Every structure is written in C-alpha cells, then in structure tokens.
C-alpha cells in the first residue's frame with residue numbers, strides 16, 4: 661500500500677516538473693545585458709530581445725535583476741521634439757513574435773544597483789504571476 665502511494669507521488673512530481681519546463685520554454689531572451697552604472701551612480705538600463713516561442717500571448721508586468729533594488733519597464737516617446745521616458749505597466753509579447761529592448765526605445769530601467777554579479781539573473785513575471793529567469797551579461801557603459 662505504501663509503495664503504491666509513493667509511486668503516485670513520484671508521478672505527480674514528474675508531471676509538475678514537465679509542466680513548469682513547458683512554461684519556461686515560452687520566452688527566450690537573446691543578447692540580454694545590463695549596463696554598468698556610471699561610477700557614483702546606481703541607476704542603469706538593460707537591453708535584450710524577448711521572443712515568445714509559445715502558443716499563448718504573454719503580458720509581462722514586472723521585472724527584477726539580481727543586485728538591483730528595482731526594475732521598471734520603460735519606453736521612450738518624442739514630445740515636442742524632446743525624448744521622454746515613460747513607465748509601462750505591461751508589455752505584451754504575442755505568440756510567435758519578438759520584442760526588442762534597445763537604446764532609444766524600450767528598455768528596462770534598473771534602480772538601486774549595489775554590486776552586479778558577473779551574470780545577474782533577470783526575472784520577468786507575467787500577469788498570471790508566472791516568472792521566467794534568464795542570465796544577463798554585464799557591459800561597460802562605453803564600448804571601445
């Protein structure tokens with residue numbers, strides 16, 4: 661009786677592992693990096709391409725990066741010839757599509773950086789509170 665019970669538990673654990681694997685496979689982050697802040701500053705930005713390889717649209721609502729206090733999703737918009745940053749509270753990535761976060765456009769604004777690990781983890785969470793983790797590279801502000 662006890663062994664039968666254990667077998668059922670193992671199957672349950674296995675199937676939940678399989679489920680979480682398929683959820684994690686929905687988003688792919690490529691060329692992801694966070695810029696080192698200017699010396700003496702604690703604010704910076706992160707850029708990447710996020711692809712949705714799943715069959716469901718994903719609406720990202722929050723982001724976090726290891727070594728930083730707070731991360732916001734930002735976009736740029738031109739207003740009367742001036743570039744302004746605006747916080748987005750959701751970023752939709754439709755099934756089969758990719759969204760680029762790049763200088764001058766969409767970006768992750770990174771606040772309260774103390775010390776960045778060599779490969780800080782980026783955590784993106786959607787409106788259903790499913791979270792996806794990706795390692796980021798760290799790049800110097802000025803490329804030579």
Ligand SMILES: [Cu+2]
Pocket residue numbers: 734735745746767768769
């Ligand atoms: Cu910004």
